[in-house]
Amino acid sequence: xxxxxxxxxxxxxxxxxxxxxxxxxxxxxxxxxxxxxxxxxxxxxxxxxxxxxxxxxxxxxxxxxxxxxxxxxxxxxxxxxxxxxxxxxxxxxxxxxxxxxxxxxxxxxxxxxxxxxxxxxxxxxxxxxxxxxxxxxx
Amino acid sequence: xxxxxxxxxxxxxxxxxxxxxxxxxxxxxxxxxxxxxxxxxxxxxxxxxxxxxxxxxxxxxxxxxxxxxxxxxxxxxxxxxxxxxxxxxxxxxxxxxxxxxxxxxxxxxxxxxxxxxxxxxxxxxxxxxxxxxxxxxxxxxxxxxxxxxxxxxxxxxxxxxxxxxxxxxxxxxxxxxxxxxxxxxxxxxxxxxxxxxxxxxxxxxxxxxxxxxxxxxxxxxxxxxxxxxxxxxxxxxxxxxxxxxxxxxxxxxxxxxxxxxxxxxxxxxxxxxxxxxxxxxxxxxxxxxxxxxxxxxxxxxxxxxxxxxxxxxxxxxxxxxxxxxxxxxxxxxxx
Numbered sequence: 001x002x003x004x005x006x007x008x009x010x011x012x013x014x015x016x017x018x019x020x021x022x023x024x025x026x027x028x029x030x031x032x033x034x035x036x037x038x039x040x041x042x043x044x045x046x047x048x049x050x051x052x053x054x055x056x057x058x059x060x061x062x063x064x065x066x067x068x069x070x071x072x073x074x075x076x077x078x079x080x081x082x083x084x085x086x087x088x089x090x091x092x093x094x095x096x097x098x099x100x101x102x103x104x105x106x107x108x109x110x111x112x113x114x115x116x117x118x119x120x121x122x123x124x125x126x127x128x129x130x131x132x133x134x135x136x137x138x
Numbered sequence: 139x140x141x142x143x144x145x146x147x148x149x150x151x152x153x154x155x156x157x158x159x160x161x162x163x164x165x166x167x168x169x170x171x172x173x174x175x176x177x178x179x180x181x182x183x184x185x186x187x188x189x190x191x192x193x194x195x196x197x198x199x200x201x202x203x204x205x206x207x208x209x210x211x212x213x214x215x216x217x218x219x220x221x222x223x224x225x226x227x228x229x230x231x232x233x234x235x236x237x238x239x240x241x242x243x244x245x246x247x248x249x250x251x252x253x254x255x256x257x258x259x260x261x262x263x264x265x266x267x268x269x270x271x272x273x274x275x276x277x278x279x280x281x282x283x284x285x286x287x288x289x290x291x292x293x294x295x296x297x298x299x300x301x302x303x304x305x306x307x308x309x310x311x312x313x314x315x316x317x318x319x320x321x322x323x324x325x326x327x328x329x330x331x332x333x334x335x336x337x338x339x340x341x342x343x344x345x346x347x348x349x350x351x352x353x354x355x356x357x358x359x360x361x362x363x364x365x366x367x368x369x370x371x372x373x374x375x376x377x378x379x380x381x382x383x384x385x386x387x388x389x390x391x392x393x394x395x396x397x398x399x400x401x402x403x404x405x406x407x408x409x410x411x412x413x414x415x416x417x418x419x420x421x422x423x424x425x426x427x428x429x430x431x432x433x434x435x436x437x438x439x440x441x442x443x444x445x446x447x448x449x450x451x452x453x454x455x456x457x458x459x460x461x462x463x464x465x466x467x468x469x470x471x472x473x
Binding site for chain 2: 002005022030048056057058062117124
């Protein structure tokens, strides 16, 4: 690959963080899923009972099971099913981390437009992740 | 030989879907939920009155793994993302509520995009300069789409999903692609943002310079794409690529790669909304995610020998079937 067709510094930095985070999150998700299936940890919803609930709308599911919304799952990671949310949250949060990694590079290059875009994206994704956004009941 | 392989995939997939349908038919309708458990009750959940399945629980994740494994192969061979096949097929033929299917669909599309992203960025095929402005628009819209989708009734979602899938079928069947679109004059916005690049096109052994035009119109379309991605949990490669390639004039390889990378950002925002609303069930997500990723790996190996055109039409046929199923399910004609 010639010099001019090479990916930019911020692109390589983004790719490196994404690569490590993706494999880490995926491996964790698979490990925690086997822990869940093995029954080593108790499940919040007993596995045998799941078919009674997964036909429900999510709102009814939450009410019927008193299931947590937002970041409420974090207090239940001792349960086999909610332990899986750690890997899911890592995969879902990885993009925010990647943006934070490229921000200083963009700032150093005085790429103001992309600094603003990257900050705005971090804010948008953080808002989505915050759990502050509520969906109306049914 | 390739045709025989493709035919075999379709037969196995249909058998798996049929199996799921038959098992679903074994679901006995119990009286509708009479009331809710006290939300302030102790953490141990009480079983509500709800449809009961006579099939053991493990049948479903196993069937899901088999179906998504085959979908992963077909997605690679057909040149589509996993999410667009996953949501209508799993939503149409498995007993899971469409809320959980969409949450899983987003995570399936997200995982695929996260896995592909590093390689595409390092090879300079996915362009961060093209992706970042588009992603900001699409990911903001995807949040709105996810919130709308979770507020709608399932039959409305299924009807709209069916109509969208049929629209995608038309796009796939008719849209042309352009390897190197001609961009006479880059627009002011793309120039101001420096959306341009140069990459090595191995097929012709040359470095290809590219830039884009019609950026404001492209960004406006990504509002619609983002909303649909969030609402249906589909991923959105089917829409990203035509807009980047045909409208904005990015080369096809850059469009496909940037679209894939873009999904890792767009789907992230929508996935958080589903996650925070509790519309993510590990028992649906993990077998699907592993199945589709393993299938994709096999698909990449088969791709070298397969005839993509024949497979593309099979995928279109499959989407047509799944889209009709969603539409008729939503309209309560085929329950």
